[in-house]
Amino acid sequence: MTLRAITLGPGADLAGFRAATRALVGAGVPPERVAWSVGGAAQLFGEEAGAGGAPLRLPRALADLVPMVVPHRDPERYGLLYALIWRVAAGERHLLEVASDPLVHRLGLMRKAVARDLHKMHAFLRFRRGEDAGAERFTAWFEPDHHILEAAAPFFVERFRALRWSILTPEGSAHWDGAALRFGPPGRKADLPEGDGFEEGWRDYYASTFNPARTNLKAMRAEMPKKYWRNMPETALIPTLVRNAESGTRAMIERSPSVPAKRNPERAVAAMADQEPRSLEALNAIIARSEPLVPGATQAVLGEGPVGATLAFVGEQPGDQEDRQGRPFVGPAGQLLSRAMQEAGIDRSASYLTNAVKHFKFEERGKRRIHQKPTAGEVSHYRWWLDRELDFVGPRLVVALGATAVLALTGKAVPITRARGPFRFERFHNRFEGFITVHPSYLLRLPDEAKAEAYAAFVDDLCRAEALGRELAG
Numbered sequence: 001m002t003l004r005a006i007t008l009g010p011g012a013d014l015a016g017f018r019a020a021t022r023a024l025v026g027a028g029v030p031p032e033r034v035a036w037s038v039g040g041a042a043q044l045f046g047e048e049a050g051a052g053g054a055p056l057r058l059p060r061a062l063a064d065l066v067p068m069v070v071p072h073r074d075p076e077r078y079g080l081l082y083a084l085i086w087r088v089a090a091g092e093r094h095l096l097e098v099a100s101d102p103l104v105h106r107l108g109l110m111r112k113a114v115a116r117d118l119h120k121m122h123a124f125l126r127f128r129r130g131e132d133a134g135a136e137r138f139t140a141w142f143e144p145d146h147h148i149l150e151a152a153a154p155f156f157v158e159r160f161r162a163l164r165w166s167i168l169t170p171e172g173s174a175h176w177d178g179a180a181l182r183f184g185p186p187g188r189k190a191d192l193p194e195g196d197g198f199e200e201g202w203r204d205y206y207a208s209t210f211n212p213a214r215t216n217l218k219a220m221r222a223e224m225p226k227k228y229w230r231n232m233p234e235t236a237l238i239p240t241l242v243r244n245a246e247s248g249t250r251a252m253i254e255r256s257p258s259v260p261a262k263r264n265p266e267r268a269v270a271a272m273a274d275q276e277p278r279s280l281e282a283l284n285a286i287i288a289r290s291e292p293l294v295p296g297a298t299q300a301v302l303g304e305g306p307v308g309a310t311l312a313f314v315g316e317q318p319g320d321q322e323d324r325q326g327r328p329f330v331g332p333a334g335q336l337l338s339r340a341m342q343e344a345g346i347d348r349s350a351s352y353l354t355n356a357v358k359h360f361k362f363e364e365r366g367k368r369r370i371h372q373k374p375t376a377g378e379v380s381h382y383r384w385w386l387d388r389e390l391d392f393v394g395p396r397l398v399v400a401l402g403a404t405a406v407l408a409l410t411g412k413a414v415p416i417t418r419a420r421g422p423f424r425f426e427r428f429h430n431r432f433e434g435f436i437t438v439h440p441s442y443l444l445r446l447p448d449e450a451k452a453e454a455y456a457a458f459v460d461d462l463c464r465a466e467a468l469g470r471e472l473a474g
Contacts, residue, residue, distance in 0.1 A: 004029050007039045008078060011171060012071040012147040017078055021085055022056055031083040038075065061096045062088055065111060071147040072110040080107055115324075117145045119298065121152045122326060127165060130193030138165040141189045149174055150183060155326060157181055158304065159288075162281055168192070280307055280392035283385065292359035293381050298323045303354030303389055310469045311346065312395035312432075313337075314386070316404035316439060317357035320369050328353045333441040337401075340440065340455070344462035352393045356408035357382045379408050390432070396472035398425065398432050399465050402439025409434065420461070422468065433472055437461040 004024065008016040024034060058066075062085065069077055084103055088095055098104055127138035138160070144152075153167065153174040160176070167174045168187025175182050277283040284302045292300070301318035304327060313329075321331035329337055341348050356379055362369040386408055390398065400406045400423070406414045409425045416438060423434040438461075443454050 002033070003035045004033055005035050005037070006078075007037050010038055012150060013038075014067055014070045017066075017070055017081070021082055024082065025056060025086065025089055031079065031086050034079065034082060036076075036078040036082070056085070056089065058085065058088065059093060059096065065096070065107065067151070068111045068114050069107055071114050071117075071151055073146045074110060077110060080110075114146050114148060114151075117148050118152050118155075119324075120144075121148060122155055123299065125156075125167065127160075128193045132164070135164065138163055139168065139192055140165070141168050141187070141192050143170060147171065153181055153183075158327065159284070159302070160281075277388065280389065283388055283392060287358055287385055290358075292361075293378050294359065294361045296362060297359035299326050300358045301326055301328055301355065301360070302358070303352060303393070304328050305352030305354075305393070306350065307352075307393050309350060309352040309393060310396045310473045311399060311465065312352040312354070312390060312393055312397070313399045313401060314405040314409060315353070315355045315401045316441075317355050317371075317374055318360045319371055319441075320360065320362070323360035323369075328355055332444055333439065336443060336455075337440040340459045340462055343459050344466050346462060346466050352395060354386070354389060356386055356405050358385060374404060376407065376413075379404060383408055383411075395432055397435055397465060397469040399435045399437065399462075401437060402442065405439070406436055421464070433468065435461075435465045435468065437465070 006020045006024075008020065066081060066085075069081055074080075080103060084095065084107060087103075095101065096104055099108070121142055121144055125140050125142045127140045130137055130139055149167065149169055149172050153176075156165065156167065156174075157176055162178070163176075164178055165176050166187075168189070168191060170186055173184040173187045175184060277286060287300045287302055290300060297318075301322045305312070315329065315333075318328065319331040319333065322328055322334070328334070338348055341351070357374045360369075361372045361374055361378070363372050364370075398409065400409050403413070403416055406416065406419070406423075409427070411427050414423075414436070416436060419436045420438075421436065423436045425432075425434040438454075438458060440458070443451060443458060446454055
């Protein structure tokens with residue numbers, strides 16, 4: 001039996017794998033006759049891998065699985081993926097639903113490992129401020145377990161679009177100049193700038209928020225594995241903080257209760273005003289490092305869109321997919337919203353999208369995380385952030401999606417059916433106009449026979465909002 005040798009590029013060669021797979025399936029080459037290896041450019045039978053091969057029509061679940069497994073470091077990943085694609089193409093269309101299948105199970109574990117590595121990079125990467133050609137540039141060093149740099153970099157583009165930054169890893173580097181993202185050769189930790197004042201401030205903040213009475217080493221290591229400590233400025237404090245935890249707890253218990261000294265209200269207000277964030281980026285930095293009011297969320301989900309957008313859309317809170325990806329409105333409700341916006345002539349990329357509550361609140365049922373509606377108190381807790389966020393964005397029209405958004409924007413419960421349409425948010429002293437409509441998740445919960453009519457009404461609302469926004473923008 002003649003083996004077909006396929007050589008793919010180093011790292012996560014997704015394009016090469018796709019081209020080789022199309023050609024192999026088109027030529028009818030079964031998995032047992034393919035030898036996969038990693039080296040230079042992708043090659044197939046001594047020819048370019050892209051030569052020939054029609055595009056494959058794969059189930060959505062499989063199409064989503066491939067880019068999450070290709071970055072895995074296991075050298076067998078390409079062969080395993082091709083074996084799965086071959087079986088699906090041969091007629092096993094629902095194979096991914098068979099969790100007990102050994103191949104499906106193994107690839108599922110690979111996917112989870114890559115997703116976990118991406119999450120750790122998003123959470124534990126730390127930038128240092130430096131200069132490049134006389135201009136400010138931020139640089140970070142990270143050592144991922146898998147080949148995730150290209151998959152992870154767009155997250156930092158969205159988070160720090162206004163900054164110039166570089167991420168260095170032992171396998172490659174990513175560089176953002178404020179307009180374009182490019183990838184380069186491996187970096188060195190020695191290329192990092194010296195520690196700056198921001199790191200000192202971050203260490204002071206971490207030390208001030210450390211609660212000795214809640215020290216749990218097992219939980220700390222589970223959430224922040226020790227391998228990442230050497231690249232995070234605050235972790236240098238952990239041994240001392242843990243060593244002093246017992247005495248710190250004892251001192252807290254023994255400390256006599258005291259009546260707080262009277263404060264001068266005017267001085268307190270002035271001090272608070274002086275500490276307020278001066279930009280949307282500074283506000284987002286505060287939100288990103290804040291603890292969720294209800295524990296469990298992976299990360300804070302920040303607003304997305306340009307400052308100065310004519311339209312701003314405010315939803316309830318992030319869902320499961322938003323929490324995992326760190327972006328608003330990317331789950332099923334968000335996809336429905338994007339479709340409705342497009343039909344209404346609204347450019348999503350030119351609009352600002354955010355939520356009243358910044359962390360995902362959920363209840364675990366087996367392996368699923370079921371959304372839980374935030375309470376009025378939780379909405380109130382996050383209102384400070386929403387108010388300042390809208391101040392920085394400065395939209396002409398704010399579209400409230402659902403009752404929770406209306407509660408956040410008005411400070412009171414307002415029936416959606418009665419208030420639907422243009423609305424004045426008096427709490428904002430007429431800084432912008434308002435518009436109320438349903439949340440897209442409401443449409444997903446309707447019975448099938450009612451969905452078409454409700455969706456058409458939702459699109460009509462967005463058309464009215466678009467026309468009003470255009471009129472306000474002059």
